[in-house]
Amino acid sequence: MSADDGEPGLRLSSYLPYRLSVASNAVSSLIARAYQDRFGLTIPQWRLIAVLAEEGGTTQGQIVTRTFMDKVTVSRAAQGLAGRRLIDRSEHHADGRSHVLTLTPEGRRLYAEIAPLALAYEAALIAGLSPEEVSMMRRLLLRLQSAATALAGEGQPPPIG
Structure with missing residues (x-):
């Protein structure tokens, strides 16, 4: 099918x-500049800190699952944060190959x-939306994520036509 x-x-x-990709990139770029400029x-790294603040000690594998970031990205983020003494790594008693990460x-x-700044950015981004629209957007994004996960699990693109 074409215009011709x-x-x-x-x-x-x-x-x-x-x-979705363009909107996500625009939001991420805005926030990334703030986190980089103000906090380095x-x-x-911010996502890893946020997960640890919410959940306490957790493994890199659990962070991969929770954030959908790949293993290498999580590993590099953890190394950078450990180098800055923002997180501690301790041995995982049940799995000797794994480490438990915690915030220092x-x-x-x-x-x-940072958390109040993150919330302020969110508030500014959704300021033009009603509470109902925000609630609907959250539900729709979760449904789209779920559909994408299901399609990825099937390993096949949807049928055409």
Whole structure:
């Protein structure tokens, strides 16, 4: 299908996966600049700190599962944070190949400083939306994520036509 044969073709500007990606990149770039400029953190490092603040001690594998970041990204983020003494790594008693990551007191202080900024960015981003729209967007994003996970698990693209 193309514009040449009279059929509507793919229009990138209205293609939902593209719009989601562009919106995500715009939001991530905005927030990444703030975290980098003010705190010297990358987005993966911030996500790792946030997970540890919410859940306490956890393994890198659990962080991979929770955040959908790949293992290498999580490992690099953890190494950078450990180097700055924002997290501690201790041996995992049940799995000798794994380590439990926890925030240090300095890491907790940094989280306490960044969390209000993160919430302020979220508030500014959704300021033009009603509470109902925000609630609906959260539900729809979860449904899209679930559908993408299911499609990825099937290993096949959906049928055409």
